[in-house]
Amino acid sequence: MSLSRRLACAILPLAAPIAAQAQEHGLPADLRERGEVALQQAVRDATSDQLVLLVASHPDDQYLHPAVILRLQHGWRVAVALMTRGEGGQNVSGSETGDALAARRSHETELCAARLGLQIQHLDRPDS
Secondary structure (H helix, E strand, C coil), X not given: XXXXXXXXXXXXXXXXXXXXXXXXXXXXXXXXXXXXXXXXXXXXHHCCCCEEEEEECCCCCCCHHHHHXXXXXXXXXXXXXECCCCCCCCCCCCCCCHHHHHHHHHHHHHHHHXXXXXXXXXXXXXXX
């Protein structure tokens, strides 16, 4: 049995008592959920050593769905290489264009990646 599997087997039995203790001490539901979800993700992470690279042209391309499935359901580490920052695209949700649009899309992408545990690499190619 691999070290990561042995570690997961050691950690997993602790999940239920920790969740019960959090509930017993009256922590708000949102804090309990984040703790439980984080613990479940840590167990998934400990049982998988897979790394996948997804490549997309723009920050608003359709890479997010497979990234979430691989990260949250399978515990794989997910890296995303974005060729551009999307400065050449259209903006239906605001007035930003060009560099301002690139900054907005980059910021949104980084926030999302941090929340989901994704690694983002911007390759900064021109968006034409």
